[in-house]
Amino acid sequence: MIVDVSKKILIVGLGLLGGSYAKALRRFGFHISAVTLEQSSIDYALREHIIDEGTTELDVNMIGEADLVIFALYPHVFVDWIEKNQGLLKSGALITDVTGIKRSIVYRIQDMLRPDVEFIAAHPMAGREVSGVENSTDKMFIGANYIVTPTEKNTPEAIQTCMELGRLLGFSNVTTLSPEEHDEMIGFLSQLTHCIAVTLMVCNDKENMEKFTGDSFRDLTRIARINDLMWSELFVDNKDILLEQMNLFIDKFIELKTMLEAEDIAGMRAMMRHSTERRALFDKQ
Amino acid sequence: MIVDVSKKILIVGLGLLGGSYAKALRRFGFHISAVTLEQSSIDYALREHIIDEGTTELDVNMIGEADLVIFALYPHVFVDWIEKNQGLLKSGALITDVTGIKRSIVYRIQDMLRPDVEFIAAHPMAGREVSGVENSTDKMFIGANYIVTPTEKNTPEAIQTCMELGRLLGFSNVTTLSPEEHDEMIGFLSQLTHCIAVTLMVCNDKENMEKFTGDSFRDLTRIARINDLMWSELFVDNKDILLEQMNLFIDKFIELKTMLEAEDIAGMRAMMRHSTERRALFDKQ
Numbered sequence: 001m002i003v004d005v006s007k008k009i010l011i012v013g014l015g016l017l018g019g020s021y022a023k024a025l026r027r028f029g030f031h032i033s034a035v036t037l038e039q040s041s042i043d044y045a046l047r048e049h050i051i052d053e054g055t056t057e058l059d060v061n062m063i064g065e066a067d068l069v070i071f072a073l074y075p076h077v078f079v080d081w082i083e084k085n086q087g088l089l090k091s092g093a094l095i096t097d098v099t100g101i102k103r104s105i106v107y108r109i110q111d112m113l114r115p116d117v118e119f120i121a122a123h124p125m126a127g128r129e130v131s132g133v134e135n136s137t138d139k140m141f142i143g144a145n146y147i148v149t150p151t152e153k154n155t156p157e158a159i160q161t162c163m164e165l166g167r168l169l170g171f172s173n174v175t176t177l178s179p180e181e182h183d184e185m186i187g188f189l190s191q192l193t194h195c196i197a198v199t200l201m202v203c204n205d206k207e208n209m210e211k212f213t214g215d216s217f218r219d220l221t222r223i224a225r226i227n228d229l230m231w232s233e234l235f236v237d238n239k240d241i242l243l244e245q246m247n248l249f250i251d252k253f254i255e256l257k258t259m260l261e262a263e264d265i266a267g268m269r270a271m272m273r274h275s276t277e278r279r280a281l282f283d284k285q
Numbered sequence: 286m287i288v289d290v291s292k293k294i295l296i297v298g299l300g301l302l303g304g305s306y307a308k309a310l311r312r313f314g315f316h317i318s319a320v321t322l323e324q325s326s327i328d329y330a331l332r333e334h335i336i337d338e339g340t341t342e343l344d345v346n347m348i349g350e351a352d353l354v355i356f357a358l359y360p361h362v363f364v365d366w367i368e369k370n371q372g373l374l375k376s377g378a379l380i381t382d383v384t385g386i387k388r389s390i391v392y393r394i395q396d397m398l399r400p401d402v403e404f405i406a407a408h409p410m411a412g413r414e415v416s417g418v419e420n421s422t423d424k425m426f427i428g429a430n431y432i433v434t435p436t437e438k439n440t441p442e443a444i445q446t447c448m449e450l451g452r453l454l455g456f457s458n459v460t461t462l463s464p465e466e467h468d469e470m471i472g473f474l475s476q477l478t479h480c481i482a483v484t485l486m487v488c489n490d491k492e493n494m495e496k497f498t499g500d501s502f503r504d505l506t507r508i509a510r511i512n513d514l515m516w517s518e519l520f521v522d523n524k525d526i527l528l529e530q531m532n533l534f535i536d537k538f539i540e541l542k543t544m545l546e547a548e549d550i551a552g553m554r555a556m557m558r559h560s561t562e563r564r565a566l567f568d569k570q
Binding site for chain 2: 127175188200203204205210214220224246251254273276284
């Protein structure tokens with residue numbers, strides 16, 4: 001479906017990600033419309049020619065004409081929207097999302113959705129420490145991962161279309177995982193990482209440290225500038241897995257601390273060599 | 286003293302840092318010699334014209350002629366060198382170092398040193414994830430901090446000379462701290478940060494995660510590629526302070542975990558806002 005540029009795309013939620021999607025898809029000539037909360041976001045997007053039309057209202061025609069609807073909303077806002085407004089969607093429409101957790105969203109949406117509309121979930125693993133459509137850029141998809149999380153309810157066609165969307169957006173790696181696998185991966189790679197950065201940033205309030213810091217501390221706390229509303233929701237939605245990952249981290253950290261207490265140089269060196277070896281796998285290809 | 290380019294500089298230990306010092310100081314026309322373990326390092330440095338002469342031996346003339354000696358060695362190797370070879374130093378010479386911890390080094394060296402030689406300690410807060418003179422570059426000093434850690438035994442002239450050395454090397458910020466203040470700062474900003482990166486890298490050995498990772502995880506683990514010999518020694522040399530910082534981190538991390546368990550969204554958001562606010566202080570100016 002996607003390759004046919006006569007199809008209409010609607011983006012619900014025109015923020016950093018929604019705007020970046022619009023910018024990326026614009027290049028192919030799709031008709032792009034947007035529904036979002038703030039008129040200023042619509043004004044910006046129209047001025048920059050990244051959408052064809054946009055509104056802050058529930059525009060029945062705009063929603064009813066869209067063949068592909070991309071929801072770039074907070075998890076609970078997405079669920080609310082579907083509950084209240086799914087009647088407005090076009091019959092045969094395909095809907096997708098950008099939500100950072102999957103188990104708690106995908107099954108709920110698929111269970112409540114009209115049978116003539118299909119939801120195929122996806123997580124674009126890209127972001128910035130700023131928000132809003134004004135900061136959107138399709139460059140953030142370069143080198144990044146796009147994960148499609150199909151379930152048994154999804155058709156092969158929808159999965160293919162969603163993977164093609166990821167490639168059109170410019171993601172370097174497009175893959176599939178089950179919602180469960182996705183949440184486990186994200187619990188470790190992204191959520192635990194944010195928990196650590198936030199903790200490091202607030203655990204020592206000594207003054208004037210910024211004058212003496214090097215790149216290491218800056219790297220570890222870049223993501224400590226965090227959207228508290230969104231991330232607290234994502235953490236709670238993936239609570240069981242995130243708690244498990246936090247415990248794994250605490251156990252290892254205490255293991256290192258115990259070795260330091262005992263001045264167990266050989267033990268610390270073994271852990272560091274393991275770390276060095278594993279880190280090599282994560283170099284950008 | 287430093288501004289007088291007729292003075293001779295000797296670098297003991299021609300690795301990543303020693304080589305980078307040579308490259309930076311070379312631009313001003315100083316006579317630079319080097320004593321190091323490997324002949325290949327000397328060969329490289331001579332070929333690249335970053336030193337005037339070099340040797341793997343304890344060359345009595347070379348050491349005895351140097352007005353400024355820079356020790357770029359592991360902490361215990363530096364202490365051993367001074368114990369064994371300080372008799373070779375020129376009367377009136379100034380010596381400095383690059384050691385990443387200070388309390389355990391500065392007083393020991395100053396206490397054992399001949400009265401006609403002065404040791405002024407410094408910590409260039411710059412590094413790379415690679416080692417060896419072949420990877421040296423004076424570019425790594427741009428935007429970085431150079432911390433001089435004088436004691437009561439130091440003369441104002443030596444402190445000034447060492448600060449001037451930091452500026453000549455190209456460091457963006459040159460400051461002084463007491464050895465105690467330095468070790469507390471470094472225990473948090475650098476050592477704790479490395480402990481966290483190493484722990485994160487080894488706490489979950491699930492396969493294939495590199496296929497799904499984003500920039501956050503890469504940023505937090507960049508320094509998990511670590512020189513295990515050097516860092517285990519630095520950790521033990523700053524053990525009391527580092528353990529204290531590790532405990533501060535664990536306490537806060539468990540606080541966050543407890544809030545997540547209780548789904549205390551307000552509490553998590555408050556911590557994240559604190560984190561966001563504090564991180565702004567650490568943006569590069």
